[in-house]
Amino acid sequence: MKKIALLLILAIAFVGCDNDDDTPDPILGCTDENSENYDPNATQDDDSCTYPIEININLSQNWDGTNITLADIGTTEFTNEHGEVLTIARLRYLISKVILHDSEGNEEEIEGYKLADLSDENSLVFTSNAVLPSGTYTRISFVYGFNEEDNITEAYPDLNAATWNWPGMLGGGYHFLQFDGTFKDPNGDSQPFNYHNGTAKISDGVFEQNFITVDVEGLSIDSNSTIDIKMNVAEWFKNPNTWDLNTLSGSLMGNYDAQIMMNQNGQNVFSIDAN
């Protein structure tokens, strides 16, 4: 009501002015307060208003195109490239540094990171209704895991509480991926696997960054776009390294070769859908 009163007062004031003066030249500009370039001095709208856009970013998982949801945990059998039949018990992974790029080279970073957990649908929403400056964004980049700058040991209280840390003796920081499940060995017996990815340890005290930057161009993202960051879980076992769970199932965190193979296979794991 105060606003209405002020507007009334302003209107009366303006009317008062008009009575006293000649009609002034209109000041052209954007007169919509809801726009991102509202000009409080403008007296006449010139169609220049631009508006921020809203986007959603979700995370999803699939096995060569077949969607994987929490209903698949512990029940659905998948066959990997090497031929092992497996089920998923736990799938958690970290996505950070999501940046939208427009065609003019402007970058907008979506703040924060997300520990995605297949068993928790809420964790698969990276952001909803994120507001960005107007424009059409044609490219998205993000980091699987944390990059060197962000992978700071003990720095993130929520990730600490989630027991997501990567042991200091292996380089510290955080897990990028925790993929646990069960596969059938050649005798048909169930065996556990722990496909965990993070910093690679070369030797005591010597470590190698192991994150992946994913960069996808040729997109058209504008207002109300929904962006889906998709993980093809099958790719972790596929290319270029055909993964044999019978030989590489556990104690992989400190296994340098396994960590690098995961990084290589991880290059093909992620894709983006934007619509």
Place this chain on the structure above:
Amino acid sequence: MNIVMNFKVLATLVLSVVLFSCSSSDNGSEPDAILGCTDPNSNNYNSEATQDNGSCEYGTYVDLEIPVIFNNLLPAPLIPTNNSQTIEGIALGRKLFYEPLLSGDGTQACADCHFAENAFTDPNQFSTGIDGSIGNRNAMPIYNVAWNFNEKFFWDGRARNVEDQAFGPVVNPIEMNNTWPNAVASLQATSIYPDLFFEAFGTSIIDSVLVVKAIAQFERTLISGNSRFDQYLLGDTNAITAEELNGFNVFMDEDRGDCFHCHGSDANPLWTDNIFHNNGLDTSFLDNGLGIVTGDPLDNGKFKSPSLRNLAYSAPYMHDGRFETLEEVINHYSEGLVFSETIDPLMKNIADGGAHINEDDKADLKAFLLSLSEPEFTTNPDFQDPN
């Protein structure tokens, strides 16, 4: 000046016109009630409020004493917006925690199965209820409950928060075997409790919700975060021995203990993930644990990872208290794992029964685990029986 004056006059005029037109256009219906606390004697009296919404708070606010290591590494503790910590509420909760009137025959308090000297668990494998009934799970220790970010309490996760948890034992037939109306009536009939509830909650009319709120406030003050290992992590390199440090490395080594995936680490000083796992105890289950609560057979045999703090005082171990010593616990993970359908894949050496940790590492691992115990927690005078 004139312009300003005119504006003020105008504004008043315009406002009154607008106000008048608003009320006249309401067709005489009641204005929307403004919700808030309407008690002038409360901490948060809202003079604008026209309808009380049960949000009034009383007593003297007090912050939890957050251990340095928690402050450094963990999110802020969870305190419900409708149950702020107060000196009066905590004192009442402490009194209630030690109050046998809550039980069916007036003989058993919370503290009779949750002993301070045992880090608020029961040294008996199973607790005995007022009727001599024996439970089938070991009482959980109580500490750091405000940092249970999953907010699932009990071994099977059936309670959603600390208050909810406190509702359970009073009416459990094999525990305190009371009814809430009867428990409340017993407290109401005393000469002291009505006044204490008035001081804490602004009313001398006791009800079960206020009882569990007070108990929850007390339980949130049961904080343990200053063991020798905490002191080591905070920079006192002399606080632990070389054996204990090696034990920590066994704990953190995926090829040896690999304990950290479920039980926290130097970065998670809760020493639990507060999540549910089947840790390979049995081939079939007498107690389905989480599966009872969720109804999902895939959750059968899963129980909450307990914190590893204060193990020196909290024997026996596991949800059913089957192990009397830490040696038995370590041997279980080293050699004793057995397969069942829902076993957690983190029990990765199941084919060999476990990781086969050598005897020196076992001893060091045990020493390390005990360095997470905090004697002062069990003797803290603020936690003892006030009655």
